[in-house]
Amino acid sequence: MIVAFPSARSSALTTLATYDRAYAVAIQKRRETGRPQFVLRTGDPLQPFRVSATGPKREQALMTLIA
Known part of the structure; x- marks a missing residue:
């Protein structure tokens, strides 16, 4: 099945799925939990970056560690 995203949604995803976000x-999760947080590059065009309390897994690259 092929799913087409409306252009407004694609635009929102592009804006929200940035390294800066x-x-x-x-930073916010580090302040809330007191635990180090990792910013990871995923290789997924819909979620190119993610935040995790654990290090990178297969096919992910460490971008930043907030200690």
Whole structure:
């Protein structure tokens, strides 16, 4: 099945799925939890960056560690 995203949604995803947004989320999660947070590059065009309390897994690259 092929799913087409409306252009407005694609535009929103492009805006939200940035390194700067992931970095801001990592800072916020670090303050809230007190645990180090990793900003990871995923290789997925819909979610190119993610924040995790654990290190990179297969096919992910470490971008930043918020210690």
